[in-house]
Amino acid sequence: MSTFKELGLNEQLLQAITDMGFETPSEVQEKTIPILLSKETDLVSLAQTGTGKTAAFGFPMLQKIDAQSRTTQGLILSPTRELCLQITNEMNSYGKYIKGLNIVAVYGGASITEQAKQIKKGAQVIVATPGRMKDMIGRRMIDISKIEYCVLDEADEMLNMGFYEDITEILSHSPEDKSTWLFSATMPKEVSTIAKKFMHTPVEITVGSKNVSTEAVSHEYYLVNTRDRYAALKRLCDANPDIFSVIFCRTKRDTQKVAEQLITDGYNAAALHGDLSQNQRDLVMKSFRNRQIQMLVATDVAARGIDVDDITHVINYQLPDEIETYTHRSGRTGRAGKSGVSMVIVSKSEVRKISAIEKIIQKKFEKKDIPGGMEICEVQLFHLANSIKNTKINHEIDMYLPNINEVLIDFSKEELIKKVFSVEFTRFYNYYKNAKDLNAPGGSGRDHDDSDSKDSTRYFINIGGKDDFDWMTLKDFLRDLLGLEKDDVYKVDVKDSFSFFNTDTKHEEMVLGIFNDFKLDGRNISVEVSKDRGGRGRSGGGRGRSDRSRSTRGDSKRGSFKSEGGSKGGFKKRGSESGGDRPKFSGKSRRKNEKPQNTGTGGRRRRKG
Structure with missing residues (x-):
């Protein structure tokens, strides 16, 4: 050279x-x-x-x-x-x-x-x-x-x-x-x-090949059910106690939502998206560079221009709309001669995208399992042990040592170690002892592919392309309105003046209940159960207007909605995996007193990430 x-x-x-x-x-x-x-x-x-x-x-x-x-x-x-x-x-x-x-x-x-x-x-x-x-x-x-x-x-x-x-x-x-x-x-x-x-x-x-990922970055994906996506994110963070990461979401709304959930659960996290003022963005980036923030949750647009050399992980909470964007995301780690990891959390409906990305970056993904609760406990215990080992002694405590020794004089070295670690381990163990396996069964293709599933309900809604909706924006609108996850609303088929969509039948009563005397921009919006099963998917599914005539008011279930230009349901608050507060170990990711102020707003705007 x-x-x-x-x-x-x-x-x-x-x-x-x-x-x-x-x-x-x-x-x-x-x-x-x-x-x-x-x-x-x-x-x-x-x-x-x-x-x-x-x-x-x-x-x-x-x-x-x-x-x-x-x-x-x-x-x-x-x-x-x-x-x-x-x-x-x-x-x-x-x-x-x-x-x-x-x-x-x-x-x-x-x-x-x-x-x-x-x-x-x-x-x-x-x-x-x-x-x-x-x-x-x-x-x-x-x-x-x-x-x-x-x-x-x-x-x-x-x-x-x-x-x-x-x-x-x-x-x-x-x-x-x-x-x-x-x-x-x-x-x-x-x-x-x-x-x-x-x-x-x-x-x-x-340098290298066009659109190819850097060799310093390894690529992993984790297959989970859509409803477990956030729990999987927390597990990945807990399994990497020294994590210093950027977490990517598709939209500003999801970015704010995930950041708020992480902060509530005791992580040093913050959101970075277009709804923040420039002053707020500067404060967030300053905290991130100073490592007061360990997890920066960002949209692709907001993250452009971030140049921090020590990022250990990039976590794709959601894959980008444009597959090429993945190259930019993964390029945030593995910089300045250091190695990095790019993780992707996917549902079964998204697995096919992994193969498409592999062709672009010319690197293979490794399929990994979300770690179990006891595995995380072990990782955290050894992290605590190393933290104690590497801690510099503060001799200001010397004057208190005689009294401390007197209190602990009856315990052996082994007993003291057990007691010190039990303080931390017990909290973590209680949190994870009943943790379920978050790994989804293997497979590819789309969720809810069985168009004749008895557990699926198809609905007619009287809004469509004339109302500036396409299948993606309507799907986002419905899932936020109903308080459901991304893949809980599916088979969205947008026509000119009306549309169809599906949910699992268990949500039917809730869907019809929410759409009760609902108005959007002053216009009554109605939802009816349709007999069409939606077998042809996003753009071709549905048999047209005739579905509505077969589902008459006399024999169909119908709902309206009441929320003048607003949204009901909102974001659901999730509890911990076992019902208790998430424990906070003494490592960097648990210092709650360093938690930055929650900035920005999680406004409900349609797909402007």
């Missing part, structure tokens, strides 16, 4: 590299830096998050710009405020010995006039989020007509977040002869399109 000096970097940068403790370049740096230093070219670099991409484009840009000029020469676009600030801090560290260098971060949630003042002083490099950058160009606060270098960092994430039009608008104000450097973890069609539109015969560099 080359050294940074052999890559062609100048003395100012090499001195900063020495200060930061970098010894040898990463693969992406080794492949990218010599090319960008030796010629003016467009470049596409595909590498996983955490492989050193910022330095790969940061060093060449800083070496090639003229720090004595006040003209803006470099523009770096990144998807989130967090990543924007991170890149700015790193670039400042790289250029600490370059006199006259001014790097300005431009992002939303901060004073636009203050940012404009900083740029007016002369900013050779601007690091920006697309939305704020477009706004400031429109107000003529920024001039990028003379930039020589433009970096699109985390390009796939920017496009996933809907910034294509913003990027197009921004780059239309830049010179055509600039060098454009595109860095991305994956190469979906959208990234290929933007490369063709804005770049000329770019050099392409791939």
Whole structure:
């Protein structure tokens, strides 16, 4: 492997590299830096998050710009405020010995006039989020007509977040002869399109394979019944006492719900999603980086830009809608040369997605069992033993030792050890002694595949596509309204002005009871039991409007609902597995006094994760 000096970097940068403790370049740096230093070219670099991409484009840009000029020469676009600030801090560290260098971060949630003042002083490099950058160009606060270098960092994430039009608008104000450097973890069609539109015969560099997961991450999945998903999450956390993780949910609502449940159960957890204010997001991230939070529950959008090297686990509480997103999630761990674990909690209906992900990341998942209660007790006991072993003695207690020794004088060493560990073990044992096996029977395919199941009831509801519902948003709406789990509402079939859905028959009375004189936006919503079994699934199931005529008011069960524009039922509170409070061991994950404030709201908005 080359050294940074052999890559062609100048003395100012090499001195900063020495200060930061970098010894040898990463693969992406080794492949990218010599090319960008030796010629003016467009470049596409595909590498996983955490492989050193910022330095790969940061060093060449800083070496090639003229720090004595006040003209803006470099523009770096990144998807989130967090990543924007991170890149700015790193670039400042790289250029600490370059006199006259001014790097300005431009992002939303901060004073636009203050940012404009900083740029007016002369900013050779601007690091920006697309939305704020477009706004400031429109107000003529920024001039990028003379930039020589433009970096699109985390390009796939920017496009996933809907910034294509913003990027197009921004780059239309830049010179055509600039060098454009595109860095991305994956190469979906959208990234290929933007490369063709804005770049000329770019050099392409791939570290590993396209869309492939890093070798430092192992992948595991756990098969559980949908109703046991949260209990399984707690077991996985308890089985890994030193866990420092990001837990991914699909929606803001689920993110807030899971975080609140974890906090209630005594874990150091917090939510990170789009409904939080910027100040709340900053506080949560600060607590997470300081390890006051051990479990950060996040949506995919909110987690973009998180750059914390010591994350031990990524837990997919729910798989993402887009399978490619899994690559980004798992890339949050296994960074900076450390190993990590990506766990997936799946129900039987989701097992088929595992195979699809394996094809994309080109790595196999290991199917594992959710640990049993006694296994967790054993893990926690040994964790406690190691904590005691590694604890530094506080000699402030020396003055109390004579009295303590007098109290304990009748006990042998073995008896004292048993008593100390029994204090902790008894609480944990009582919690888990009646814990059931959470592992679902093996198999694949969809839950409730038996369309003629006697335990399933199919319903007609008079809302549909005209009411801005598709099968997924209607399913989310119904399960929250009814207080059910995700897969307890199934065979959702949305027509133009009406829809069908199924639940297990045991929920029938509750469903019809809730839909009793219910109004949505002032409109009466009715639900009836349908004779159609829904054999054709999500989009083709149901026989159309004729189902309703066969289920007449005289012989059908019918319900309405009463909740003016609101939702009844809400989130169910879950008790502990054996009915008692969850015990709190003396390790890091049990320090309740360090629990952060619960931030944000768990609003009921439809599928905006």
